[in-house]
Amino acid sequence: MTILQERLLAPLVFCLFAILPAASSAQGPPINTDTPIMLGIEGRGFRSFLKVVRMDELLRDGDEIPDLMDRSVTVFMYPIALPYNLTPTTQIGVIAPFLTKDVESNAGDDSRSGFGDATVFVKKLIVQVDRRLETFRVAVKASAKLPTGDDEGALALGTGSFDYGFSAVAGWIKARWGLYGETIYVINTSDSGVDFGDRFSYNTAIGYRLLPKRYTRYPQPQLNLFLELNGNVVGRSDINGVENPDSGGAILFLSPGVQYVGGRRWLIEASVQVPILDEPNGTQLGTGWAASLGTRLLVF
């Protein structure tokens, strides 16, 4: 592993965890955006999915440059999320990810698998406006990422730090349409002299029930379509008090998705995330694409 590789990959570890919580904490119908509607399959269930993130373009200040080492990184994430409604307005939960990271380059390949950093969260509904066939809700959420993943080596599975997130999410559903919006701020603390920059995320989603056209008696299978925008802005990292110019940046995904609700207790969903803005600071690998395939089960 060369010094350049380590410089490129260390921020990558953080960037992956920047993507993960936003995706795995999405409890609602939107696939990559959270929801304030903590009912039914979102209330007391089990959610898991496979998410693949492919990074294979070397960027300098947002522009692609030749990579003599022809590096690429593929990350497979299998987060398991368990939300539980304490009350109709208060939810707690835990997210435990399993990760596999594969690195390929002219200098050789490397791979590592294992459990990453777990996240615990509490979500509280603060606004509920119900009308006939319509609901608007707002929730706030606090989360803590625990250093449960191994943070040793360039292909670390965890960041080694306790990180704290605060978010607000709003959702509106009426008839066949749903709109969601979410903002997240994550305060990253330091570990072993490394302090990853704080992260600001913003997600929006629009959902449409394609089938059935008329939903009369519950339950009926349904097919939902989603179009989401998922953005992250990450600050530069500090290593032993020195700012790393090749860290942090901004990325915005356009994320179409499809979801099939098969009954009372389960659904399957898939989404592709294409970066429409990818501007990492300095010289870093850019994200080519991401995709997820997952399921949610109601277990309680």
Next chain:
Amino acid sequence: MTASVRSACWAIEQFTAYLHGVVFEDIFLGLARSPDLFAGWKGIAMKSKTVVAVATLLAASFAMVSTAVAQISTVTVRVDGLACPFCAYSLEKHIKAIDGTKDPVINIEQGIVTLTPVGDKTVDFDAVREAVKQAGFTPREIVVEGVGRMETIGGRATLIAEDGRELFVLAANDVLAGLEEGRREVVTFRGTVAPRRKDDDRSTLRTLTLLSATPAAKGEVKK
């Protein structure tokens, strides 16, 4: 038993001119709902005039026999916020847990859940509302349908459904006004049950606002 109680209520009506107090009327009407019988007794024990009335009630209940009985066939609750089918599981789960009802049918398109009373149990409308709240939704009006006997008790229009377990005070409206001459008729009715007032933890009575009421056909009335 219920027929007797209902008959007793009729007997008590004769005493209202003597007792005068509206409070007593509430107590008498409340007696018709068996789950609240003892609550009614508690209030009664403190009022000597009422003791006389209760004795009369009991005597009348043994002496009189009623012929017509009726029942609530469906209870429909409008549930606001019921916009997402994937959310409905929690509603179904909480509604199913309500004692005295069966087979809840959730209609997402109309935002309603319909319950069927089971056996001889009374529908606890407070429990229905609470179940909807606990499921994460907002309960609105509860509409009941069934067959019942209209009677005037203590000067107030009432409707007694299925063996007297459900007794409603009828709110004045055009539908009721149209039935003025039909008092003591058995009717097929549809009406909205008013929520219990927050400051009223004593009354066992429910107010029903009739949406429709027509004289029941013979086949609709059980003997």
